[in-house]
Amino acid sequence: MMTRIVLTVFLFTMAKMGLGQQLNIDKIRKDYAEAVKDEDLCERNFEILDEGAKSTTEKVYRAAYEILMAKHMGNPFKKVGQFKEGKKRLEELIKDNPTHIEARFIRWSVQVHAPSFLGYKGNIIEDKNFLIKNLHKLPNEEAKSIIYNYLKGANSYLKGEQIFTTVDLKELGQ
Numbered sequence: 001m002m003t004r005i006v007l008t009v010f011l012f013t014m015a016k017m018g019l020g021q022q023l024n025i026d027k028i029r030k031d032y033a034e035a036v037k038d039e040d041l042c043e044r045n046f047e048i049l050d051e052g053a054k055s056t057t058e059k060v061y062r063a064a065y066e067i068l069m070a071k072h073m074g075n076p077f078k079k080v081g082q083f084k085e086g087k088k089r090l091e092e093l094i095k096d097n098p099t100h101i102e103a104r105f106i107r108w109s110v111q112v113h114a115p116s117f118l119g120y121k122g123n124i125i126e127d128k129n130f131l132i133k134n135l136h137k138l139p140n141e142e143a144k145s146i147i148y149n150y151l152k153g154a155n156s157y158l159k160g161e162q163i164f165t166t167v168d169l170k171e172l173g174q
Contacts, residue, residue, distance in 0.1 A: 023052040028061050029102075029146055035065065036113075039072040056093065060103045063090035067110055080118070087120060101138045104130045105147050112154065112162065124162055132164075136174040148172050 028045050035042035046069055049062035066086030073079045090110070094103045108127035114120045131151065138144045151172060155163055164172065 023048050023058060025055075025058055025061065026142060028058075028065075029143055032061070032064060032068075032146075033150060035068050036071060042068050042072055056097050056100055057102055060090065060093055060100065060106055063087075063093060064106045064110070083114075083118060083120075099134070101131070101134050102143065102147070104134075105150075109150065109154075112158065128162065128164070128168075132168050132171050135172050 028049065031041055031045055035045060042065060046062070046065040049058060049065055053059045053062040063086050066089060067083055068086075070079045070082035070086065073082060087110070090103065090107055094100065094107060097103055104127045107123055108131060111121050111124045111127070131147070135144060135147060135151075138147070151164055152169055158164070
């Protein structure tokens with residue numbers, strides 16, 4: 001009897017883990033902006049990506065969520081360390097895949113929001129211009145829409161040459 005109970009609990013736990021941890025890049029992509037404010041969502045998606053990221057896009061979002069995890073940490077030294085690890089991973093992915101549209105979007109969004117003392121601001125205009133010229137090439141229409149809406153909404157807090165002009169937005173929306 002005890003063996004049957006233990007086996008049932010084990011099988012239930014394994015099934016729950018297997019079903020609960022499936023990597024759905026569309027959901028992870030949609031959750032990205034919300035994960036900044038929602039620590040549980042951020043942690044959950046990071047764990048899923050950490051365990052299962054295989055494609056370049058999944059690895060890019062893994063780096064993004066690793067960076068976002070820093071925002072939810074209390075210890076400033078751990079925060080900076082976490083940020084630097086994610087940044088290093090993201091930069092390696094961009095170095096190996098310089099025309100990967102979502103990688104450039106993630107770097108742009110991280111750099112726009114990163115505090116200046118972290119010194120991670122050097123590619124904002126480059127990535128903005130890359131996105132304007134290339135977002136329309138992204139084959140996934142849903143991804144394109146999510147990124148476009150994110151960029152369009154960013155204008156409310158951007159300054160100077162970071163702002164997307166009406167012409168930029170028109171080109172992005174193609």
